[in-house]
Amino acid sequence: MLVQRLNRRWVQVKVPGCGWVRFRLSAKSKGAELPSAKTFRVTFRNGQWHVAFAVIPDPIVAPGTGEVIGIDRGVTITAALSDGRKLNCPQLTTKERAQIRKHERRAARAGKESPKKAAEYAKVARLKAREANRRKDWCEKTSTMLARTYGLVRFEKLNIKNMTRSAKGTFAEPGRNVAQKAGLNRAILAQGWGLLRQRTEHKAPGRVKDVPAPYTSLRCSACGWIEKNSRKSQAEFVCVSCGFTCNADTNAANNVAVGQGGIPRPRRSAGTGGVTAATSRSSAREPQPNWVGIPLF
Incomplete structure (x- = not known):
């Protein structure tokens, strides 16, 4: 693969069957060396062309402090850290959400398969792509901060796929509160939980652990x-x-x-098959370690 730097901002790559194609470097790549990648991908999305190189970055070196951080993920607060900090993934502003609703209403009133309907939906797609770009940028920056600052990062283990499963059900057994569950699913997916965990693992391999939720x-x-x-x-x-x-x-x-x-899990009593009284209560004390006595003489 042939890649040539033209100046600080512009680079050209030779695309088979197309020739030399110029592209502008992203902000974080302006002063870096050209990527030593074997493959690349050119895509067209929302009216813009992008070229992406398949490069495996070097892992971030641990700070050496041995500090451990715990991360609890939620919808109201995206990532709550055990040191007291609270990090929130950026969302669309109130004005941008109003614009999405406006374009969706105009698209609904437009004729079927009309150019106006396609144009309005394209505007909605650009706004949603802006939100996705903000989420990816936040996950990249936050994961880099976690990998550079802490020696061990522990995440609350969440099955996001099951948590965002649709409640629609089937024709024979329709689900309940489908609209509310769909809204919750959108709110969960908008936080970028999985991407934050994935990118942290990529940048700090072997230093990311999961804890049962x-x-x-x-x-x-x-x-x-x-x-x-x-x-x-x-x-x-x-x-x-x-x-x-x-x-x-x-x-x-x-x-x-x-x-x-x-x-x-609560242990069942022998013979009766019921739950023992010691474990059936709503509260329980965390088991204490068993200290082994050491003889003095």
Whole structure:
């Protein structure tokens, strides 16, 4: 593959069957060396041409501090870090959302297969592509920050595919609250949870771990008591055992940071097949380590 730099901003690549094609470098590639890639891809999307090179970047070196960070992902707060920081993925502005609704209304009133309908939907696609570009840019910058700052990054393990599954159901058994579930699915996908986890793993291989998600938001990060009533609201956590008060997302991130996720299933009593009284309550104390006595003489 032939790639030649023309100046600081412009480069040309020889496309088979087309010849030399000039393209402008992105902002982060202006001062970098030309990519040593074997393949590239030219695409046309939303009225713009793009060329992408298949390059495997070098992993980011660990800072060497050994610091561990836990990340709790949510819809209201995209990523809550165990050190207290809260990171939010950029979304479309109120004006841009109003523009999308305006163009969708105009497209609905336009004639079927008319040029006006196609033009209005093209404007909607450009606005949604702008949101996707912002999300990708945020994930790239945030994952780079995590890889450079922390020695070990722990994410709350989420099955995003199952979480965003449609509730439409079938003709024989239609689902319930389909519109509300569809809105929740869009809100989840707009946060970029999977892309943030994926790009962090690419930039910090071997330094990204997953922690089981169950009970991370209900466990007190101070005493380990698990109680559903401790989660007062989306943002407030007050432990009913020790009185520890913290932001609910930060508390969950602290549990993720120390690898505290999930508890054993309730054990069934022999003979009756029922759940034992010790494990059937809504709260439970985190098991304490068994200390082995060492003889002094």
